[in-house]
Amino acid sequence: MDATVLGAWVATGLTLLIFSFLYKDNPLFKLAEHLYVGVSVGYIIVKTYDTVIVHLVVKPIMDNGEIALLIPVAIGMLMLTRYVPKAAWMSRYAFAFIVGMGAGLAIPRTISSFILKQIEDTVRPLLSIAGPDGLTFSMNLLNPASNLNALIILFGVSSVLFYFFFSIEHSGTGRAVARTGIIFLMISFGAGFGYTVMARMSLLIGRLTDLIEFSDASYGRPTIWLTLLTIGALIVISRRARPEPPQEG
């Protein structure tokens, strides 16, 4: 059997087994779920071993004599001392290295990219109101760079930040601003949910597209045969799982 055809049968079968969960939880779904986890982990272990141990450590040391690589290898090996209780303290050096390096790299870059740049972008469009030709104000809602949108964003950011400011009581004007913050948050959650629905439907479309493609005669119509087989198996499983009626007398 050609590898593509075999792949089509395996992909179709596993897709249908996963979809069988929509009917109810069953052993077929569990089988596909465990296979997915096992294959994913196995693939990652093999790839990581081949790339890291073989190509990035062993080969450069053996072929090019890059002895300096033994330093990161030694730091990495310290992690394994977690399995020896008496030597477990040594793993702290490796963790300290990772945490220190990670924090040192991430903190300045994150502050620069996500806080300073975003604050700048929230305030900068307002400066365009006072241009070289005097005061101007663009009202176009469809243009993200318009002054009206800049004001809406500024107001949204301020009101949401105020909503999360708990040191003063949200009453009077403060309550109105906090409520506005909630409205902005709700709009944001709505947009997020809409995109999530779109993403999940895209995944369904992807699987159904493959199932339609694999219903072709050139693959041996695995979609049709395996759908019938899955339905049959589900019927057998639900009949076996049906509890025996209590005996009278």
Add this chain to the structure above:
Amino acid sequence: MSFAERMLKIDRRIIFLVIGLCTLLPLLYPVGLPIKISSEVRGVYDHIESLPERSVFLLSIDFDPASKPELYPQAIALLRHAFRKNLRVIAMTLWVSGTGMADQLVTQVAKEMGKEYGKDYAFLGWSPGGQAVIINMGQNLYSAFPSDYSGKPTKDLPILDGVRNLKDVTYMVSLGAGRPGVEEWYVFGKDKYKFEMGGGCTGVMAPGLYPLLRSGQINGLIGGLRGAAEYESLIGQKGKAVAGMDAQSATHVAIIVLVIMCNVFYFSLRRTSQAQGQVG
């Protein structure tokens, strides 16, 4: 039990069936609804279009088969565009679980476009470290990837002539399904080494990346299957994403109808129970 109560307690498998049919029927019988191109997708397209021949285009395929339906069509459309423009395409991944898929993707599109490995494109594979790989590439690309996916030394690849680090990359696109992805490429790559960058992502991630787009931190964003369909329309090679748009629209309509119906039944039930409470 009233009609509203019965509808609110409807078997969820009926809803699954409705959504399944709304997806399946348009895939079997496409209508061809129009696709409007958004400015964020056009941003990526226009930038690639403006690049001169043999510019260095870095594509980071930061997803695995779990996100294939959304990001694979994006990657195919981007690669077709880049190859058509005769750019030097360097592909790589930060996701170990996506390595085999990324290799298959790049090889398939390059073969289709008649491109030669090593001269027109290269696939560097995966290197461990996530954001550390990006920083390493910013300093020395050959230290982050001493060899390509097939094990050839990267220094011997003609496509990398004159490319020492990320500063020599003309344009970069990260197609990300999570972390590391678009944000890491911006924070540890573009912001530090100053190259032009665009992004592609799953639908779930898109709202979180819009602030980067609006502030000009990335110059374009391809969001989900919809973004892929727009890009396919822009390059004039309609593929799986465009084919899925009818189904996407149909399911969205079905979900909107279901949300409205649920709210109507919920409020009618609440009104009835309030009226009964007043009578009682």
